[in-house]
Amino acid sequence: xxxxxxxxxxxxxxxxxxxxxxxxxxxxxxxxxxxxxxxxxxxxxxxxxxxxxxxxxxxxxxxxxxxxxxxxxxxxxxxxxxxxxxxxxxxxxxxxxxxxxxxxxxxxxxxxxxxxxxxxxxxxxxxxxxxxxxxxxxxxxxxxxxxxxxxxxxxxxxxxxxxxxxxxxxxxxxxxxxxxxxxxxxxxxxxxxxxxxxxxxxxxxxxxxxxxxxxxxxxxxxxxxxxxxxxxxxxxxxxxxxxxxxxxxxxxxxxxxxxxxxxxxxxxxxxxxxxxxxxxxxxxxxxxxxxxxxxxxxxxxxxxxxxxxxxxxxxxxxxxxxxxxxxxxxxxxxxxxxxxxxxxxxxxxxxxxxxxxxxxxxxxxxxxxxxxxxxxxxx
Numbered sequence: 001x002x003x004x005x006x007x008x009x010x011x012x013x014x015x016x017x018x019x020x021x022x023x024x025x026x027x028x029x030x031x032x033x034x035x036x037x038x039x040x041x042x043x044x045x046x047x048x049x050x051x052x053x054x055x056x057x058x059x060x061x062x063x064x065x066x067x068x069x070x071x072x073x074x075x076x077x078x079x080x081x082x083x084x085x086x087x088x089x090x091x092x093x094x095x096x097x098x099x100x101x102x103x104x105x106x107x108x109x110x111x112x113x114x115x116x117x118x119x120x121x122x123x124x125x126x127x128x129x130x131x132x133x134x135x136x137x138x139x140x141x142x143x144x145x146x147x148x149x150x151x152x153x154x155x156x157x158x159x160x161x162x163x164x165x166x167x168x169x170x171x172x173x174x175x176x177x178x179x180x181x182x183x184x185x186x187x188x189x190x191x192x193x194x195x196x197x198x199x200x201x202x203x204x205x206x207x208x209x210x211x212x213x214x215x216x217x218x219x220x221x222x223x224x225x226x227x228x229x230x231x232x233x234x235x236x237x238x239x240x241x242x243x244x245x246x247x248x249x250x251x252x253x254x255x256x257x258x259x260x261x262x263x264x265x266x267x268x269x270x271x272x273x274x275x276x277x278x279x280x281x282x283x284x285x286x287x288x289x290x291x292x293x294x295x296x297x298x299x300x301x302x303x304x305x306x307x308x309x310x311x312x313x314x315x316x317x318x319x320x321x322x323x324x325x326x327x328x329x330x331x332x333x334x335x336x337x338x339x340x341x342x343x344x345x346x347x348x349x350x351x352x353x354x355x356x357x358x359x360x361x362x363x364x365x366x367x368x369x370x371x372x373x374x375x376x377x378x379x
Contacts, residue, residue, distance in 0.1 A: 020064035027073040034077040036111040062087030170253040214252040
C-alpha cells in the first residue's frame with residue numbers, strides 16, 4: 001500500500017515522465033537594446049506573452065535552464081528571471097514597458113528587449129548566423145531536389161546501353177542514353193573517370209572479358225544518385241569525349257595512330273601550299289596529296305646528254321617549323337653523279353625546292369592544320 005502511494009505521488013510530480021531539455025543561455029547589452037540567446041539541442045515548441053511588464057516564454061515540454069546571470073548582465077532591462085517549478089515556462093520581470101521581439105535561427109532562439117520608443121525594423125540576426133542559415137537552407141533545398149529526382153527516377157528510370165567500336169587507329173565507347181543525363185569527364189594519369197548524373201545498371205562484361213585496344217580495365221561505382229565509370233588505359237593514350245544528342249562518345253587514340261595521322265596531315269598541307277605557289281588549284285580537303293616532283297631541266301643547245309638524272313625530293317622535315325616533331329621520312333633515292341657538260345653556255349638555273357614550296361610560318365601551318373583537322377574529324 002505504501003509503495004503504491006509513493007509511485008502515485010511520483011507520477012503526479014510536475015514534469016514526471018519528461019526529460020527536461022537543456023538550454024544554454026547568453027545575455028548581453030547591444031547598441032541600444034538587450035539580447036538574450038537561448039541555444040537548445042532541439043528547439044521545442046513554445047509560446048510567448050507579455051503582460052503587465054512580465055515576459056513569459058512557455059514550452060510544450062520541460063526545459064532545464066540557469067537564469068541567475070540574466071539580471072546581472074542586463075540590470076537596466078531585467079529585474080528578475082525565474083523558471084517555473086515544472087520547467088515549462090521562463091518568466092522575466094522587465095524594469096520598464098519594453099518591447100520584446102523573438103527570432104529563430106535553427107535551434108537558437110533570440111530574444112531582443114527593445115526600448116519603448118524603438119522605431120523601425122527590429123535588430124537583425126548576426127552576420128555569421130545569417131550565413132549559416134543560408135547554407136542550411138541551400139542544403140535542405142538540395143536534399144529536397146534529390147529526393148524528388150529519386151521519386152521521379154523510381155517511376156520512370158532512365159536506361160543506358162553501352163556499345164563498342166574497334167577501329168585500327170582508335171577505340172570508341174558509346175554510352176547511349178534514352179534521355180539527357182549530365183556527364184563529367186576527368187583524368188589523372190592513366191585513370192579516366194566518366195561520371196553520369198543518373199544511377200542505372202549497366203553491362204560492362206563484354207569490355208572486361210574482351211578488353212579493346214588501349215583499355216586495360218573498366219569498372220562501375222555509384223553513390224546512390226550518380227554513377228561513375230572508371231577506366232584504366234595504356235600509356236600515352238589520348239582521350240576525347242563529346243556528345244551526340246543524348247549519347248556520350250568516348251574515344252581512345254594511341255600515340256602511334258596520332259603520329260601517323262599528323263604526318264599524313266602535314267604532307268597534305270604542304271602539298272596544298274606547293275600547288276598554290278605554282279599557281280595551280282589546291283586539292284580538296286581529305287584527298288591524298290603527294291609532294292611535287294622537280295620540273296624537267298631546260299634543254300641547252302650543244303650540251304652533252306647526262307648519263308643519269310639527279311632526282312630531288314622535298315623533305316617535310318625541312319619545311320615543318322620547329323616544335324612540330326619528327327615526321328616520317330621517305331626513303332632517299334640513291335645519288336648518281338652527273339657529268340658536267342663541256343662548254344655549256346650560261347643558262348637559267350632550275351627551280352629549287354624552296355621556290356616550289358616556300359617555308360611555312362608557324363601561324364600559317366597551325367591554321368592549315370586546324371582547317372584540315374576540321375574537314376577530316378571523326379564524326
